[in-house]
Amino acid sequence: MDLIHKFLNLVAPPITFVSLFLFLPPYWAFKFFLSTINSIFTENVAGKVVHITGASSGIGEYLAYEYAKRGACLALSARRENALREVADRARDYGSPDVIVIRADVSKVEDCRRLVEETLLHFGRLDHLVNNAAISTSTLFEEIDDITNLRPIMETNFWGSVYTTHFALPHLRNSRGKIVAMSSADAWLPALRRNVYSASKAALMSLYETLRVEVGCDVGITIVTPGYIESELTKGKFLLPEGKMGVDQDLRDVEVSVVPVGSVSGCAEAIVNSTLRGDRYVTVPAWFKMTYVVKVLCPELMEWNFRMLYKTAPGTPAKEALSKKILDATGVKNLVYPSSIQSPDVKTE
Numbered sequence: 001m002d003l004i005h006k007f008l009n010l011v012a013p014p015i016t017f018v019s020l021f022l023f024l025p026p027y028w029a030f031k032f033f034l035s036t037i038n039s040i041f042t043e044n045v046a047g048k049v050v051h052i053t054g055a056s057s058g059i060g061e062y063l064a065y066e067y068a069k070r071g072a073c074l075a076l077s078a079r080r081e082n083a084l085r086e087v088a089d090r091a092r093d094y095g096s097p098d099v100i101v102i103r104a105d106v107s108k109v110e111d112c113r114r115l116v117e118e119t120l121l122h123f124g125r126l127d128h129l130v131n132n133a134a135i136s137t138s139t140l141f142e143e144i145d146d147i148t149n150l151r152p153i154m155e156t157n158f159w160g161s162v163y164t165t166h167f168a169l170p171h172l173r174n175s176r177g178k179i180v181a182m183s184s185a186d187a188w189l190p191a192l193r194r195n196v197y198s199a200s201k202a203a204l205m206s207l208y209e210t211l212r213v214e215v216g217c218d219v220g221i222t223i224v225t226p227g228y229i230e231s232e233l234t235k236g237k238f239l240l241p242e243g244k245m246g247v248d249q250d251l252r253d254v255e256v257s258v259v260p261v262g263s264v265s266g267c268a269e270a271i272v273n274s275t276l277r278g279d280r281y282v283t284v285p286a287w288f289k290m291t292y293v294v295k296v297l298c299p300e301l302m303e304w305n306f307r308m309l310y311k312t313a314p315g316t317p318a319k320e321a322l323s324k325k326i327l328d329a330t331g332v333k334n335l336v337y338p339s340s341i342q343s344p345d346v347k348t349e
Contacts, residue, residue: 046071054133056083058231062268068096075119106160116167130180131161149243157200178220192310227288257323
């Protein structure tokens with residue numbers, strides 16, 4: 001057996017590179033052809049039913065508006081019912097013929113079962129499931145006294161998507177529908193203080209790539225990997241080490257630094273357009289895909305960059321990081337941050 005592996009260790013690399021060299025040109029040509037066809041004949045969602053989790057704010061809220069503009073019926077779920085009702089009213093104004101709101105916490109399996117059942121009870125079908133609900137953290141791993149305080153991140157970001165997808169999948173098969181999986185560029189970026197959040201987003205990507213193989217052409221799956229987009233996350237809303245949600249804009253400045261923050265409306269429009277085309281992946285803003293290329297080709301350089309910019313000496317506050325000093329010294333905050341994320345008025349419940 002060892003001899004077989006030694007032989008494969010020798011021949012697998014050259015065979016792989018030669019095969020890719022021969023295969024990639026026709027493969028890319030075929031993908032370009034399919035992309036062109038899908039761009040011309042996009043899905044019409046007028047009258048179809050779309051369920052969006054985490055729809056009370058941020059990307060989820062604006063996804064509701066984008067689907068509404070296209071005439072889709074909406075089921076919106078989140079923990080904040082009052083905020084959901086405000087989003088539902090605006091969605092109706094944008095053109096959605098029917099909108100229902102469902103108060104639910106996706107970290108609870110029974111809530112996920114109920115939100116799918118109530119959607120089906122009201123509309124009788126389900127065509128798109130958008131798994132958007134998520135929470136973030138920004139704490140060094142070793143600074144957390146009770147590590148179990150971070151469990152809500154995985155329970156919401158990962159298991160919340162698992163639960164809703166499990167209950168919705170038979171109905172999506174019937175309608176030959178689509179799933180939108182909200183991962184993140186943090187799935188591949190080794191960002192300090194993101195640890196469990198990044199792990200939850202990487203787990204989502206792996207889950208839906210595997211599920212794509214299992215369901216085949218019956219259900220389309222679009223995996224979304226946003227960079228920095230105006231939302232409650234970029235307003236500085238984090239799960240704090242003590243296990244409660246809070247707002248820390250200094251910490252937000254440390255993490256985002258001088259990286260431009262994209263508009264949530266443009267992000268939502270790009271996601272819906274990609275979903276209707278049947279794209280497998282979409283990164284918003286598109287230039288953020290280059291960070292993946294850097295990660296693959298020179299991971300040590302990326303790790304060194306994050307360590308230099310974002311790490312501080314033990315016992316030193318995070319706001320002393322070089323990333324925040326650069327932001328403050330250049331004075332470009334008003335230029336790269338939308339005014340909407342500079343307000344500390346963020347609801348934590």
